[in-house]
Amino acid sequence: NNHPMPKEKGIDHTIQLLKEGYHFIMNRKEKFDSRVFETHLLGEKAICLVGKEEAELFYDETKFTRKDAAPSRVKKTLFGEGGVQGLDDAPHHHRKAMFMSLMTEEKLQQLKQLTKEEWEKEFRQIQDENIVVYEKAKSVLTRVAMKWVEIPVEDTEADKWSDELADMFEKAASIGPKHWKSRYSRSKMEEWMEDWIEKVRSGKVSISESAPLYQFSFHKDLDGELLDKQIVAVELLNLLRPIVAIAVYIDLLMLAMHDNKDEVAQMNIDDEKQVTNFIQEVRRFYPFFPFAGARVKETFTWNGYVFEEGTLTLLDLYGTNHDPAIWENPNQFQPSRFHDWSRSPFDFIPQGGGEYLIGHRCAGEWITVDILKTTIKFFVQQLAFTYPKQKFEYDNNDIPPLPKCEIRLRA
Numbered sequence: 001n002n003h004p005m006p007k008e009k010g011i012d013h014t015i016q017l018l019k020e021g022y023h024f025i026m027n028r029k030e031k032f033d034s035r036v037f038e039t040h041l042l043g044e045k046a047i048c049l050v051g052k053e054e055a056e057l058f059y060d061e062t063k064f065t066r067k068d069a070a071p072s073r074v075k076k077t078l079f080g081e082g083g084v085q086g087l088d089d090a091p092h093h094h095r096k097a098m099f100m101s102l103m104t105e106e107k108l109q110q111l112k113q114l115t116k117e118e119w120e121k122e123f124r125q126i127q128d129e130n131i132v133v134y135e136k137a138k139s140v141l142t143r144v145a146m147k148w149v150e151i152p153v154e155d156t157e158a159d160k161w162s163d164e165l166a167d168m169f170e171k172a173a174s175i176g177p178k179h180w181k182s183r184y185s186r187s188k189m190e191e192w193m194e195d196w197i198e199k200v201r202s203g204k205v206s207i208s209e210s211a212p213l214y215q216f217s218f219h220k221d222l223d224g225e226l227l228d229k230q231i232v233a234v235e236l237l238n239l240l241r242p243i244v245a246i247a248v249y250i251d252l253l254m255l256a257m258h259d260n261k262d263e264v265a266q267m268n269i270d271d272e273k274q275v276t277n278f279i280q281e282v283r284r285f286y287p288f289f290p291f292a293g294a295r296v297k298e299t300f301t302w303n304g305y306v307f308e309e310g311t312l313t314l315l316d317l318y319g320t321n322h323d324p325a326i327w328e329n330p331n332q333f334q335p336s337r338f339h340d341w342s343r344s345p346f347d348f349i350p351q352g353g354g355e356y357l358i359g360h361r362c363a364g365e366w367i368t369v370d371i372l373k374t375t376i377k378f379f380v381q382q383l384a385f386t387y388p389k390q391k392f393e394y395d396n397n398d399i400p401p402l403p404k405c406e407i408r409l410r411a
């Protein structure tokens, strides 16, 4: 027996989404007392979902498609056109495997080593200075990203691209001049990547076969053809850009360390489990990616609600990470909650849910955790620093701006 989905009245609620930010879906879940409801966003009907079972539904690829799910302004800035995010079924699995094949023990080990070295390099010259962690992290991560993808450039050349890489995620959902700056940075970066792909394909530069740059340049699609170089460029940027975006989490990590001094003091930094729990709680507690979007593949009914073909559907990532049905005291920062976390792929979803290979869960989740773990170890073990007087705040009522607080340290 079907029943109507709770429906928000009014023509469009995009303005409320921008104002209520990360709380938009949870606020309505409370109002309607329902984890499924309908609203209107960016001029179209949208179904919103929040919760564990709802995440399981959202990641059922027989029910949802990613085709035309991302707004065009986001494709032109954040994601790029023709990349893995917009693929479905076999073509998606094949492309996703290209990403996941990079996540070997050896490559992750190299990533940790690079992160440590670049942080050391960044602070070598610094003596009793105030620094903005977010800015430092972007420089460090730009060099880490270039080296890890094995683009054969010097540090000074790598450093030059830091702003372009950041423009793609900092200004992704903006309007007006910021949007255009973001698009311009993406096209500049794509052109630069295409030059490298040509050089690698023609043998003008020789790099190791295991290099991500090499692997992507010579990846063949399901028809056995090389990918268009524009698409390879988009996929290489799907590695470089989000590695630099980890700067947002590093900023929030420094805030977490400030706000939870006792927890940090008690933590044994050599205990992998304790460090991992702290990092997981940073990714659960703070906002980053607000929600994931898909469209209904073919009309279906779930728990009595009809999901009509083509309807835009949003899964609340932030809300699910703060869902009181899943997390005890969700608004308290408690790393120990991860001691006995069930490891379900559908309840802790800061970087999307479901499976890596067959679903759209973030390809870079292990990279993110490893970089954050290496970073907290560096700051605790190798750096002497204090927090100068400042506001320890971030804004979580505002999308599109990122939840950065620009923590300053005296190092």
Ligand code: HEM
Pocket: 084, 085, 086, 096, 099, 238, 239, 240, 242, 243, 245, 246, 247, 249, 288, 289, 292, 293, 317, 350, 351, 352, 353, 359, 360, 361, 362, 363, 364, 365, 367, 368
């Ligand atoms: C997908 C978040 C870091 C590569 C995603 C998704 C989210 C996300 C929410 C989409 C999930 C969905 O659509 O269902 C984040 C956050 C990061 C981060 C918050 C922290 C900075 C990374 C890193 C990489 C990466 C470091 C690569 C090195 C990707 C790729 C996809 C993806 C390739 C597309 C997966 C697919 O469509 O199958 N990420 N990510 N991400 N992420 Fe990340």
